[in-house]
Amino acid sequence: MDIVLIVSGVIALLVVVTLAKAVRIVPQAEVQVIERLGRFHRVLNGGLNVIVPFVDQVRQTFSTQEQVIDIPSQQVITSDNVQITIDGVVFLRINDAKLATYEINDLKYAVAQLAQTTLRSEIGKMELDNTLSSREEMNAALLLALDNASGGWGAKVTRVEISDISVPENVQRAMELQLQATRERRAIEQKAEADKNATIAKAEGDKERAYREAEALERTAEARKKEQVLMAEAAKAEEVLKAEGQKQAIELVAAGLRDNPDAGEYLLAQDRIAAWTGIAASDSQNKIVVPYEASDLLGSLAMAREFLGKKTETATR
Numbered sequence: 001m002d003i004v005l006i007v008s009g010v011i012a013l014l015v016v017v018t019l020a021k022a023v024r025i026v027p028q029a030e031v032q033v034i035e036r037l038g039r040f041h042r043v044l045n046g047g048l049n050v051i052v053p054f055v056d057q058v059r060q061t062f063s064t065q066e067q068v069i070d071i072p073s074q075q076v077i078t079s080d081n082v083q084i085t086i087d088g089v090v091f092l093r094i095n096d097a098k099l100a101t102y103e104i105n106d107l108k109y110a111v112a113q114l115a116q117t118t119l120r121s122e123i124g125k126m127e128l129d130n131t132l133s134s135r136e137e138m139n140a141a142l143l144l145a146l147d148n149a150s151g152g153w154g155a156k157v158t159r160v161e162i163s164d165i166s167v168p169e170n171v172q173r174a175m176e177l178q179l180q181a182t183r184e185r186r187a188i189e190q191k192a193e194a195d196k197n198a199t200i201a202k203a204e205g206d207k208e209r210a211y212r213e214a215e216a217l218e219r220t221a222e223a224r225k226k227e228q229v230l231m232a233e234a235a236k237a238e239e240v241l242k243a244e245g246q247k248q249a250i251e252l253v254a255a256g257l258r259d260n261p262d263a264g265e266y267l268l269a270q271d272r273i274a275a276w277t278g279i280a281a282s283d284s285q286n287k288i289v290v291p292y293e294a295s296d297l298l299g300s301l302a303m304a305r306e307f308l309g310k311k312t313e314t315a316t317r
Helices: 002-022 097-102 107-123 128-133 135-153 169-259 263-280 294-316
Strands: 023-026 030-036 039-044 047-050 056-063 067-077 083-094 155-166
Touching: 002 023, 023 030, 030 097, 039 097, 056 097, 067 107, 083 107, 083 135, 097 135, 107 135, 107 155, 135 155
Parallel strands: none
Antiparallel strands: 023 047, 030 039, 030 056, 067 083, 083 155
16 A cells, blocks of 8 residues: 555656646746757747657747847057057847857857957058047948848847947047147137138128218219209299290380380380489499480480370370
8 A cells, every 4th residue: 555655656746747847937038949859849939838848958048138248348450550449339139049049159259259350340441530430330330240140140230339449648649639739720710711701791891881872972963963953944944934024025015115106215214214313322422423415314304204194194085
């Protein structure tokens, strides 16, 4: 009876152990490579999986998360023979566990070594200034080279970053002096450019002011010319009006002469009387006025009296 119990217990224990080995629980974001009798069988993904105990074995376990691989610091020489120290990091993700297990012995070490050799090759093509200012280009070149190589290893390189570039102290001092000289040169160039722009602006302002002044003078001259034309036209109109008045006066005189031939003598007599009246009213005491023909003056007075008498008779009739 005891033997039966012992045998039953051993069998039960073997069943439990077998079931425990047959069931594989794989965590999320992990994959396991299973070999059956030493050969690749399949890849277990996250979750509950069943394998054949004592026949199937776990060869390798990989994380499917993005992994960071450090590129060891190394000294490289640029194309202008300057020795610099450089390092960086590589980000990759396993996308084929079978290839990562059987196509490469140590994936991370291989990627790091490939990154180092690619860095030496790329920096050897560049001068120091381009190396310091062209990190994006170096990152792109590294990413392309590593991605092409890692594709056959079951991995995908997602990003490459150059983390640090160090130059010797003497080169650093020379670069600082060069940068200072460059800044001073740019400051001088900017000042010269500013002076040039100020001179141009002043010249343009003077030109514009002269143009405005000339335009104002031209407008003033035009206004004066128009004013003179208007004044000339007004004077002309005044002369025309005077001429029309004189013409009408002459016509009236002519009409009066036709009606009364003595009217002309009357008008002349009026002028003579007015002239002698003005001379008589003069304040000068140093001259004596003697008529050239006093009889003419008396005749003019008689003529005027006779003419006025005729006009009175005519009006009475």
